[in-house]
Amino acid sequence: MRFAFSPEDxxxxxxxxxxxxxxxxxxxxxxxxxxxxDFDLAWQRTKFAGGYGAVSWPVECGGAGLGPVRQMIxxxxxxxxxxxSVGILSIALGHAGPTIVxxxxxxxxxxxxxxxxxxxxxxxxxxxxxxxGSDLAGIRTRATVEGDHLVVNGQKIWTSQxxxxxxxxxxxxxxxxxxxxxxxxxxxxxxxxxxxxxxxxETIAGEQHFCEVFYDDVRIPLANVVGGLNGGWRVAMSxxxxxxxxAAASRIFDLCRLVERLVSLARERxxxxxxxxxDDAEIAARLAMHRAEAAALxxxxxxxxxxxxTASADDARGRDAGSLAALLFLHFxxxxxxxxxxxxxxxxxxALALSGEDGDLVRGFLADRMHVIAGGTAEIRRNIVAERVLxxxxxxxx
Numbered sequence: 001m002r003f004a005f006s007p008e009d010x011x012x013x014x015x016x017x018x019x020x021x022x023x024x025x026x027x028x029x030x031x032x033x034x035x036x037x038d039f040d041l042a043w044q045r046t047k048f049a050g051g052y053g054a055v056s057w058p059v060e061c062g063g064a065g066l067g068p069v070r071q072m073i074x075x076x077x078x079x080x081x082x083x084x085s086v087g088i089l090s091i092a093l094g095h096a097g098p099t100i101v102x103x104x105x106x107x108x109x110x111x112x113x114x115x116x117x118x119x120x121x122x123x124x125x126x127x128x129x130x131x132x133g134s135d136l137a138g139i140r141t142r143a144t145v146e147g148d149h150l151v152v153n154g155q156k157i158w159t160s161q162x163x164x165x166x167x168x169x170x171x172x173x174x175x176x177x178x179x180x181x182x183x184x185x186x187x188x189x190x191x192x193x194x195x196x197x198x199x200x201x202e203t204i205a206g207e208q209h210f211c212e213v214f215y216d217d218v219r220i221p222l223a224n225v226v227g228g229l230n231g232g233w234r235v236a237m238s239x240x241x242x243x244x245x246x247a248a249a250s251r252i253f254d255l256c257r258l259v260e261r262l263v264s265l266a267r268e269r270x271x272x273x274x275x276x277x278x279d280d281a282e283i284a285a286r287l288a289m290h291r292a293e294a295a296a297l298x299x300x301x302x303x304x305x306x307x308x309x310t311a312s313a314d315d316a317r318g319r320d321a322g323s324l325a326a327l328l329f330l331h332f333x334x335x336x337x338x339x340x341x342x343x344x345x346x347x348x349x350x351a352l353a354l355s356g357e358d359g360d361l362v363r364g365f366l367a368d369r370m371h372v373i374a375g376g377t378a379e380i381r382r383n384i385v386a387e388r389v390l391x392x393x394x395x396x397x398x
Contacts, residue, residue: 005073012066013073019050020081029084032208037122037164040087044119053117054093061101061109062117068305072249076298079253086250088161092116092123094250095242096169099186103227103235112167112188124165126156126189126213127236133158133373134380136171136236137180141215143172143187145222145229150174150187152195152218158374162198162211165191169239170220175230184232186239188224195219205366240376241325248325248332252301255336256294258364262339263287266346277346286342293335301328323388330381333371340365 005013023046030036047053056071057063064070078085086093097116100108115121132138141154152172162168168189175183191198195218200208227235266278266287277283304324343361344351351362372378386392 005069009069009073012070013077016052016074016077017081019052020077020083023050024081024083029087031206037088040084040089041119041122043084044086044089044093044117046119048117048119053119054097057097057101057117061113069302072302072305075250076253079257082257085254088122088164089116089119090250091125091160091165091169092121092167095239096123096125096167098242099169099235099239100188100226102238103186105226107223108188108226115166121166122161122164123167123169124159124162124191124211124213125239126159126162126168126170127239128158129155130157134377136240137184137233139171139173139184141170141172142176143174143185143220145174146219148222149219150185150222150225152189152215152220154215156213156215157210158201159198159211159213160209162191162213163200163208167191168213171232171236174232178230181233183230184236185229186226186232186235187220188226189218189220193218193220203367205363207363207367209367248328249301249305251332251336252294252297255332255339256298258343259287259290259294259339262343262346263291265343269346269348271348277348283342283346286338286345290335290339290342294339297328297331297335300331304328323384326376326381326384327389329376330378330385333378333381336368336371340368 025039025043025046027039029039044053051064052074054061054063055066055074056068057065059065093116097113100112104112112121116123126141127136127139129139129141131140141152141156143150143152145151150172152170154172156170159168168191170187170189172185172187173183174185177183189196195216197214197216199212199214201210201212203209222229263278266283267276269277271277271280278287304327344365347358347361351358351365376384387394
């Protein structure tokens with residue numbers, strides 16, 4: 001496939017590049033605590049004021065309405081400028097917001113979308129449980145209807161940034177007698193509600209990215225149910241499609257930039273023989289392969305969201321945007337592992353550091369292990385690609 005940008009796309013790119021040159025924060029992003037939340041919200045407010053708060057969201061929902069190609073261009077220019085990522089707003093902007101755009105009613109859109117765009121609210125995701133991660137249909141956190149509220153009891157885990165969140169996209173079981181996929185409900189939970197306990201989990205990278213969340217008779221208005229009672233599986237699939245696509249698309253260009261950073265580092269660092277590490281044939285070959293793979297990933301990302309790509313995929317095998325997103329996420333998740341491993345090799349003794357420029361690379365190596373697990377393991381993604389993209393028969397499973 002040969003992909004060409006329109007003159008309008010190139011004009012958008014030039015405007016975004018100029019805007020980023022003037023507005024990218026120059027300070028270091030904090031690693032944790034209230035300062036981290038404040039930094040990410042301030043960056044979102046700046047983008048919103050500049051017209052870049054949500055490039056691809058519909059205009060009627062507060063976005064710029066420019067579509068996925070311009071969104072990808074925006075991601076690419078952000079990486080080029082070294083702009084901060086969306087950070088702890090990844091849930092709000094990457095899948096909670098898009099889910100409400102696609103599935104929410106008018107009142108829910110009016111209540112929840114503007115604060116996301118204006119940089120006033122942080123969201124987290126309450127999907128995974130200790131006994132239900134990739135097997136999302138196995139969740140057991142239960143909710144019963146009492147009057148005009150749901151009353152929730154149970155536990156979630158791996159809830160990213162729950163300690164900073166104002167709201168949560170929460171998946172609960174509202175009908176225990178129904179088949180596993182039929183008794184679930186997707187609901188917006190106010191994280192300030194009595195009965196919620198959040199316990200951060202310290203990771204090996206020195207971050208508190210993940211949390212446990214406990215619910216003890218937590219009352220949530222039925223007005224916060226998105227997609228209707230027991231309609232949560234369909235809504236959750238919309239969420240996961242957005243999550244997988246956004247998680248990969250927003251990081252593709254950061255990965256491309258990381259590869260180039262490692263190339264430069266290999267030219268600067270010297271091995272045991274005193275020569276630049278780029279002169280080591282194995283390291284040079286690995287970097288060349290990473291550069292080619294990253295370029296292929298970039299092309300794949302653009303190809304998947306270019307006009308007509310999704311429509312042409314809707315063939316007899318039933319391919320859809322969510323399934324294609326799993327393919328992109330799979331490729332990204334496994335490639336970033338290989339690139340990070342090469343980075344540690346180049347760092348050599350610097351791989352023991354957890355501060356400074358070397359420490360940034362080491363933390364990335366440790367933190368990015370999550371990308372073959374989060375949002376569905378690599379094995380789950382392979383099953384999705386095999387069955388829904390390639391049309392292979394579903395195999396026997398335990």
